[in-house]
Amino acid sequence: MLTPQGLKGKQFRITGTSYPRLGPPPRRGRRWLMLIGSLLALSLIALGGVQLVDIFTGKAKHGAAQACASSRASASGKPLAAPAATAASASPSGSAAASGSAAPGSPAASGAPAAVGTPLPAVTAAPQPQTVTVNVLNATDKAGLAARTADDLKQRGFTVGKVGNAPSALEGHVSGAAELVAGQSGAGAAALLGAQVSGASTLADARTDGSVDFVIGDGYTALLDPNAAATALAAALKPSPSASPLPGSC
Incomplete structure (x- = not known):
């Protein structure tokens, strides 16, 4: 290698095969x-x-x-086998049989235990009011409420059967407007009655006729006006279709 002028060549001559390192040494942290x-x-x-x-x-x-x-x-609502004593005390028809005024064909009249909790089938048509027998039972502490409600139902064409107080097992335990108790053959009649009052719930027992027990609850004030009842009945008979489940969902 040539050495710049003025410098001693031997002192600054590069010898050997090693060259100075230009980059920083590797760090262990990176590894x-x-x-x-x-x-x-x-x-x-x-x-x-x-x-x-x-x-x-x-x-x-x-x-x-x-x-x-x-x-x-869990959501299928299969029939729940209720004990005979519980069903008899919970069903208004059972109390009617004890008083000697049970409707013919009801489980209380035949002695068969009522299977409370069986779901009523869905209906797409309702019978005429005059073909429906309604037992109006008062489960509140308001005196005369069953008689007034029975008169209102008569004016709408319903056939009124038993009118009086609800069984002691139901008194003060119906928080909604009403509970409608019917058998499998009374599903259409229960839908027709359910449209007459806002906030009514439907229960089922083992009666074989088409009668319905209209149990008045603490939340009851009055029947809906006829126009509102007709609208509610149309909605109950033609429910909105449910959305199809997404692929992979239940």
Whole structure:
């Protein structure tokens, strides 16, 4: 190598095969970060592989099917076998039989226990009011409420049967406007009566006729006006269609 003029060549001559290092020396911290990042990436890849295996083998689909089956079973509303004593005390027809005024064909008249809790079938048509026999029972502490309600129902064409107080098991325990108790053959009649009052609930027992017990609750004030009752009946007979479930959902 040539040496600039004025300098001693031997003193500044570069000899050997090594050259000075131009960059900073490597740090151990970077190596640890790279190692940790590699381990995390491998863990994520392994987790994704396990999920793909579950999807292709059908384990996730089988678990979703079991969950859907469980939810349908809990919401199916299967008949609940009530003890004879409980059904007789909870059903207004049972009290009517004790007083000797049970309607013919009702479980109280035949001695059969009422299976309270059986859901009534959905209906798309309602009978005429004059073909429906209504037992008006007062479960509140307001005197004369059953008689006044029975008169209002008569004016709308209903056939009124028993009028009086509700069984002691129901007195003060109906918080809504009314409870309508009917058998399977009285589902249409219960829908027609349910449209006459706002906030009524429907229960079922084992009676075989089409009569309905109209049990007045603490929330009752009066029947709906005829126009509002007709609108409520149309909505009850033609419920809005439910949305189709998304793929993979119950």
